[in-house]
Structures are given as structure tokens and as C-alpha cells.
Amino acid sequence: MPKAQETLLEIDLNALKHNFDHLKSRLNSNTKFMAVVKAFAYGSDACEIANYLQKLEVEYFAVAFVHEGVQLRNAGITKPILVLHPQAANFKILIDNCLEPNLYNAKILNQFIAVASAENQTNYPVHIKFNTGLNRLGFSETDVDYLSTTVKKTTAITVKSIFSHLAASEDLNEKEFTLNQIAKFKRIADSITKALNYKPLLHICNTSGILNYPEAHFDMVRSGIGLYGFGNSAKENKNFKPIGTLKTIISQIHTIQKGDSVGYNRAYTTDSVIKSATLPIGHADGIGRQYGKGKGYVIINNQKAPILGNVCMDMIMVNVTDIDCEEGDEVIVFGPNATAEALAETANTISYELITGISQRVKRLFVGQ
Template sequence: MPKAQETVLEIDLSALKHNFEYLKSKLQKDTKFLAVVKAFAYGNDADTIALYLQDLGVDYFAVAYTGEGVALRNAGITKPILVLHPLPTSFHTIIERCLEPSIYNWKVLNAFLEVATAKNQKQYPIHLKFNTGLNRLGFDLEDIQTIHSKLQWSETIHIKSIFSHLAASEDLSEKAFTEQQIQSFKNITETFEKVFDYKPLLHLSNTSGILNYSDAHLDMVRSGIGLYGFGNSEKENKNFKPIATLKSVISQIHHIEKGETVGYNRAFKSEEAITTATIPIGHADGIGRQYGQGKGYVIIKSQKAPIVGNVCMDMIMVNITGIVCEEGDEVIIFDTSHTAEHLANTANTISYELVTAISQRVKRIIIK
């Protein structure tokens, strides 16, 4: 693989295929697979990844907001796209672009029904979100009868699925809570089928739900972080391949004398003579200030080089004392060995935050 000559994010589609096939191996043959490609496919390249997954046979896609769904349609995605957090201002666009909204409260339901009726829609697919303990979005069990009363004479919309979201499926110390959520969703689905007299698609499991709760796979599962190479545990991480490698180069090397300072606010004061390298990546690229002051590190010539002082908007400085390197040499911010999860841990955060923060100004290179 060629050495980086600038800051780039390499995206390995073979790793994506591996992760998809591993997750699929956990499912029953008829269980549908929804790929979550919100936030630029978790900071990668949503168009390329979604098109590749569509070719691999994904059944559904999910995005957070309507604009993300529109971008996928423009890229050539023809599979159904669930919009997880639509806002009423986007409902005309949702219908025009054949997107499927999550309906999670009365205001949203009433607003979408009004727009769909005005547009003379028949059986337009919607997805009802229920709250089972995450306490973020969703109707409650007690709302089902009123929803039925409101919709029973309407042919405008069709409830294609009902779903909920697990709050702590990756944390086995919270197993009792997760099982309580699963039971709550079961109660919701049983009540729904009794009141509405039909069975929509049921989905509850996220990546960790797929891995840890086979009884909660139901009709469809939703995976985001697993597709991109993280299993939310040391055990499962071994079964996944991170799809992204973030690389840069050494722009300049400095020899810092004892007592000299490095970077903004003179945040680092050297207690001895050291050598630093300046790298063209900063908090505008997704490497937040929390990685500064020696917490985060990069890899140069297979050795760790800690970040010195504050992270700048466009640059970081790292300590390369004892590392034999020169200007123009490649720098690894994260890859398959020194993963985004490892780097995120240094700042007491999670891989999700780090990878989704990678700026769109960072060049993407697709490895097929």
C-alpha cells in the first residue's frame, strides 16, 4: 500500500465485507439486515459504503436525518431508507424522495399524517418508535390503542415496522436491564398485533444486541459500529476488522531545548532536550483537544509518539525523541493494529466519537 503524502482516511471495503458477513452469520436465514450509515457512515464515506452494502445484499438502510437519506438516493441507493429522527419540516422531502420516517410522538405523527394526506398518499410506509428504557425518543405501550383509533380509518399511511433501541446491550453487567427492555418490547408487540390485527416488521437489536442477545433478533437487526469494525468488547473486537486507517505525514521536525515551550498557550514546557514532529491534522479534522497534553499518540516507525501540548486546529506536535524518522515520513493516527478504540480510550471516550468526528476535508481513499 502506498505511503501517505498527506492526511488521508483509507477505507477498506474487504474489511467491510468481512464484518457484514460475520454479523450475518449470527442471524437466522430469514432475519433482515439494516445497515446504519448515518453521520457519513460513521465518519467514513456514506455513498461508497452504502452502494457496496447494497450490492452485498443489505435489506435496509438507516440514517439520522432526512438530508442524509436524500444524499443516498442521489448516490443511487434504491433499497428502503429509514430516517431515524425526522423533523416535521422535512416531511415533504421525505415523501418526494421515498424515504421512510420513524414516528416517535404525537406531534410528529399528526404532522406526517397531514402532509401525507395533502400529497394524496396511499399506504405510505412509516415506522413506529417505542421507548423501552433508553428514554430518548418513542411512544409508550399505553399509546397503542389511541394510535389505532387515530389510524384505523386512514389509508394514507401504513405501519411497516415497530422498533425500539437497547440502551446497554454491550454491557453484560446490565444484562437484567437489557432483558427487561426485551420483555417490554415483547409486551408492546403483542399488544400492537392484538389491537391492529396484523404483524409489522419487528426490530430491536443493535450491533451488541446481535452479538449478545440472539433471542432479540426478531424480524430485522440494525448494525452500525459493527460494520465499521468494532464489537464493543475485547472478545468481539477480535472478530471484526476496522475498515478505516487514518494516516498523515511529518511536515517538520524541531529540536526543543530544555525550558522551551511548544504550541499555543505554551501548554508544554520541556524539562529536557527533546525532538518533536509537526503533523498536518488537528481538531478541525476530528482530533479533539482532549487528545493533547500527552494523552493521545500517533504511530511513527512502529513506535508511539505522544501528542505534545495543545492540539491546534490544523496541526499536532508529537514527541519523536528516540524515533529514527525524517520529514515526509508516514504517520499512523489509527489503523487495524492501533485502532480508533485504542486512541479514543486515551481521552476517556469511545470509538464512535472519534471516527464520526473525522472531518470531510480529510481525503478519502477507497481500497477495493
């Protein structure tokens, strides 16, 4: 691949296909696959990623908010799209774009029924979320009777799926908790299916659920982080390929004398003569200030270059004293080898936060396929 000449996020579609194929290999042939492409497809490019996955015959997509689903429709996505956290103010737009809402409490349920009825909808597909322990969004188990009674009173909607979200599926120390969530979900699904007299799709597994709890795959699974190359454990990471490589270049190299400082607030002061390299990437690009003062690093000519001082809005400075490099050389911020997960750990955070935070001003370059 050509060397970077500017800051860019290189996205490998071959790696995406590898990850999708691996996840599919863990499923029964009749289990549907929902690709989660919220947050710009975890910091990459939702429209490009979704169009590619649509060609691979993904059955469903999921986004967080209505405007994300509208963007996918405008980009040519025709498969069903679940909106995980819709707001009532956007219900008409949602219907106009054939998006499918997650309805998670009595208020949002009744608001959607009212809008769907006013729009003369019949059997509009909706998804009902139950809270089984994450305590974020969802009806409770005690709401089953109310929910089924309310749904049966209207012809405006039909329940396409019933789902929940596992709280700690990646942590096998929490296996008992997860199994209790799954058992609770089964009870809820049985109760509401009997009450409705038809069977919606059932889904509870996220990426780690797919990998660790095959007995809970049900009718469909949802994968986000796995598609983008992370298995949430050292063992599973070996089966995935990170799709994104964040690259930049060296703009300038300085020789910093002993006792001199680098960057804003003089956050780093040398105790010997060093060489620093300035890179055109900063916290406006998604490399937060938490990576400053030596916590983070980049890779230059296969060597780690620690970040010096505070991260600037558009630049970072790194220590290249012991690295043979020149102005214009390529720099790897993260990629398949120096992973986003490893970089995130230096700032006590997770790969999700790092990759989803990459600014939209960073150029995207698609490779493979």
C-alpha cells in the same frame, strides 16, 4: 498499500465485507439486515459505503436525518431507507424521495399523516418507535391504544415496522435491564399487532444486541458500529476489522531545547532536549483538543509518539525523541492495529465519537474489492 503523502482516511472495503459477513453469520437466514449509515457512515463516506452494501444485498438502510437519506437516493440507493429522527419541516422532501420516517410521538405522527394525506399518499410506509428504557425517543407502552386507533383511522400510512433501542446491550452487567427491555418490547409488539390486524416487522437489536441477544433478533436487526469494525468488547473485537485507517505525514522535525515550549499557550515545556514532529492534522480534522497535553498519541515507524501541548486547528506536534524518523514519513493516527478505540480511551471517550468526527476535508481513499 502505498505510503501516505498527505492526511487521508483509507477505507478498506474488504474489511467492511468481512464485518458484514460476520454479523450475517450470527443471524437466522430469514432475519433482515438494516445497515446504519448515518453521520457519513460513521465518519467514512455514506454514499460509497451504502452503494457497496447494496451490492451485498443489505435489505434496509438507516440514517438520522432526511438530508442524509436524500444524499443516498441521489447516489443511487434504491433500497428502503429509514430516517430515525425526521423533522416535520422536511416531510414533503422525505416523501418526494421515498424515505421512510420513524414516528415517535403523537405530534410527529399526526403531522406526518397530515402531510401524507395532503400529498395524496396511500399506505405510505412508516416506522413506529417505542421507548422501552433508553428514554430518548419513542411512544410509551400506554400509547398503544391511541396509536393503533389513530393509524386505523387513516389510509395515508401503513406501519412497516415497530422498533425500539436497547440501552446497554454491550454491558452484560446490565443483562437484567436488557432482558426487561426485550420483554416489554414483545408485549408492545403483541398488543399493537393484534390491534392493527397485520404484522409489521419487529426490530430492537443494535450491534451488541446482535452479538449478545440472539433471542431478540426478531424480523430485522440494525448494525452501525459493527459494520465499521468494532464489537464493543475485547472478545468481540477479535471478530471485526476496523475499516478506517487515518494517516498523515511528518511535515517538519524540530530539536527543542530544555526549557523551551511547544505550541499555543506554551502548554508543554521541555525538561530536557527533545525532538518534536509537526503533523498536518488538527482539531478541524477531528482530532479534538482533548487529545492534547500527552493524552493522545500517533504511531510512527511502529512506535507511539505522544501529542505535545495543545492540538492546533490544522496541526499537532508529537514527541519523536526516541523514534528513528524523517520528514515525510507516514504517521498512523488510528487503524486496524492502533485502533480508534484505544486512542479514544486516552481521552476518556469512545470510538464512535472519534471516527464520526473525522472532518469531511480529510481525503477519503477506498481500497479493496
